[in-house]
Amino acid sequence: xxxxxxxxxxxxxxxxxxxxxxxxxxxxxxxxxxxxxxxxxxxxxxxxxxxxxxxxxxxxxxxxxxxxxxxxxxxxxxxxxxxxxxxxxxxxxxxxxxxxxxxxxxxxxxxxxxxxxxxxxxxxxxxxxxxxxxxxxxxxxxxxxxxxxxxxxxxxxxxxxxxxxxxxxxxxxxxxxxxxxxxxxxxxxxxxxxxxxxxxxxxxxxxxxxxxxxxxxxxxxxxxxxxxxxxxxxxxxxxxxxxxxxxxxxxxx
Amino acid sequence: xxxxxxxxxxxxxxxxxxxxxxxxxxxxxxxxxxxxxxxxxxxxxxxxxxxxxxxxxxxxxxxxxxxxxxxxxxxxxxxxxxxxxxxxxxxxxxxxxxxxxxxxxxxxxxxxxxxxxxxxxxxxxxxxxxxxxxxxxxxxxxxxxxxxxxxxxxxxxxxxxxxxxxxxxxxxxxxxxxxxxxxxxxxxxxxxxxxxxxxxxxxxxxxxxxxxxxxxxxxxxxxxxxxxxxxxxxxxxxxxxxxxxxxxxxxxxxxxxxxxxx
Numbered sequence: 001x002x003x004x005x006x007x008x009x010x011x012x013x014x015x016x017x018x019x020x021x022x023x024x025x026x027x028x029x030x031x032x033x034x035x036x037x038x039x040x041x042x043x044x045x046x047x048x049x050x051x052x053x054x055x056x057x058x059x060x061x062x063x064x065x066x067x068x069x070x071x072x073x074x075x076x077x078x079x080x081x082x083x084x085x086x087x088x089x090x091x092x093x094x095x096x097x098x099x100x101x102x103x104x105x106x107x108x109x110x111x112x113x114x115x116x117x118x119x120x121x122x123x124x125x126x127x128x129x130x131x132x133x134x135x136x137x138x139x140x141x142x143x144x145x146x147x148x149x150x151x152x153x154x155x156x157x158x159x160x161x162x163x164x165x166x167x168x169x170x171x172x173x174x175x176x177x178x179x180x181x182x183x184x185x186x187x188x189x190x191x192x193x194x195x196x197x198x199x200x201x202x203x204x205x206x207x208x209x210x211x212x213x214x215x216x217x218x219x220x221x222x223x224x225x226x227x228x229x230x231x232x233x234x235x236x237x238x239x240x241x242x243x244x245x246x247x248x249x250x251x252x253x
Numbered sequence: 254x255x256x257x258x259x260x261x262x263x264x265x266x267x268x269x270x271x272x273x274x275x276x277x278x279x280x281x282x283x284x285x286x287x288x289x290x291x292x293x294x295x296x297x298x299x300x301x302x303x304x305x306x307x308x309x310x311x312x313x314x315x316x317x318x319x320x321x322x323x324x325x326x327x328x329x330x331x332x333x334x335x336x337x338x339x340x341x342x343x344x345x346x347x348x349x350x351x352x353x354x355x356x357x358x359x360x361x362x363x364x365x366x367x368x369x370x371x372x373x374x375x376x377x378x379x380x381x382x383x384x385x386x387x388x389x390x391x392x393x394x395x396x397x398x399x400x401x402x403x404x405x406x407x408x409x410x411x412x413x414x415x416x417x418x419x420x421x422x423x424x425x426x427x428x429x430x431x432x433x434x435x436x437x438x439x440x441x442x443x444x445x446x447x448x449x450x451x452x453x454x455x456x457x458x459x460x461x462x463x464x465x466x467x468x469x470x471x472x473x474x475x476x477x478x479x480x481x482x483x484x485x486x487x488x489x490x491x492x493x494x495x496x497x498x499x500x501x502x503x504x505x506x507x508x509x510x511x512x513x514x515x
Binding site: 054082090093105150 | 259262263266269270273274277278347348349351352353354355356357358
């Protein structure tokens with residue numbers, strides 16, 4: 001058993017002239033939560049897409065769950081679960097059918113598949129809505145179904161790309177609770193977020209990403225001590241000269 | 254299990270998913286069948302009397318029905334293929350395609366699932382349209398070999414047009430574009446021997462009509478359903494279908510590797 005779930009060295013990616021990642025290095029120990037915190041456009045989603053085999057880096061190396069993403073993408077895919085920023089559910093199918101689809105694609109034996117689907121429906125509080133089309137679900141329910149689909153194959157490493165963006169406070173807290181339960185089961189979690197509170201609440205290690213570079217990395221307490229701030233917000237401001245949440249407005253303008 | 258077994262199993266899973274979509278979204282499926290049926294009625298009852306008289310040897314509405322029924326079956330195949338482009342584009346622009354691509358499943362299964370579903374839908378649509386034609390008085394006059402030939406050539410055509418539409422659907426980048434780009438498939442049969450004999454067209458147009466893929470395909474189908482030997486048309490038809498299938502299969506696979514949701 002390797003001690004690190006993710007080892008990234010010198011990861012670089014550009015889209016044409018636009019450099020998105022400049023030599024990213026990071027390590028995520030197995031069984032911990034790593035939060036990549038940064039504004040829109042800082043390279044968070046690109047990092048997740050590379051680590052989850054959706055995108056090839058221009059340079060650098062990434063070893064995920066012991067497999068090199070470039071050389072053995074199928075090895076990586078057998079070990080991970082991904083819940084992206086955009087809902088990845090089939091809205092024409094019911095919640096149960098969505099989960100069953102994942103169970104069939106994970107090649108679970110028939111009886112195990114049915115049991116696993118029922119178990120997840122209960123765990124994600126979707127039993128009543130199980131036989132309704134996913135199109136009729138609320139935003140919070142869709143996100144829960146999305147995550148439940150990711151968990152069908154019992155991955156030991158889960159990527160959550162902005163898992164609570166657009167959710168109401170209650171749904172957000174529910175999702176945090178699920179992350180804590182997964183962690184208690186020994187699952188490693190790599191999440192990206194724009195919410196400082198989220199990183200503060202969940203993460204063992206926080207990486208502050210700005211303009212495709214990791215500007216600081218450590219436990220929330222270490223980072224606060226290092227930059228002399230009381231909140232991660234102040235830490236981010238002290239290290240980058242701008243707050244996490246204004247970037248969106250700037251790009252809109 | 255071997256890689257091949259997994260590929261077959263994943264394709265079957267995707268087929269089930271796509272068949273469910275067709276049941277859940279019945280308006281599109283009904284449209285696909287209604288369109289060729291409307292064409293059939295229009296050409297038999299509105300144009301049929303006049304066009305029948307123009308057939309070699311002259312004839313009436315019934316002769317034109319016998320001439321055009323195979324063409325309507327071909328239009329049915331094209332019509333179902335068209336919808337595949339829409340289904341594919343819808344899949345490729347939604348988040349679920351990224352989910353599939355981060356799973357350890359056979360890469361080809363997403364596309365083969367769509368193609369298999371299209372073939373099932375084609376079989377149903379062709380059966381319904383043929384039944385309507387028979388109700389209107391169409392009586393194919395052929396034996397077992399002719400029927401086998403007709404089913405075979407329709408299956409090859411369905412495979413070719415479906416892979417073409419899979420590629421067009423992936424290339425489209427949006428559902429709207431995907432519903433427009435393959436429209437030429439509905440128009441091309443008009444510039445072929447499908448609705449009128451090609452020698453009734455002006456010389457330049459007749460040359461195009463005689464040398465485009467739909468003409469040997471429709472002539473083969475017509476010969477099979479009339480119990481005649483299609484002769485060289487059969488080999489041209491098979492050749493065209495094979496070439497289109499192989500080229501579009503390769504094109505679709507390359508496009509699929511580049512797809513990214515949203």
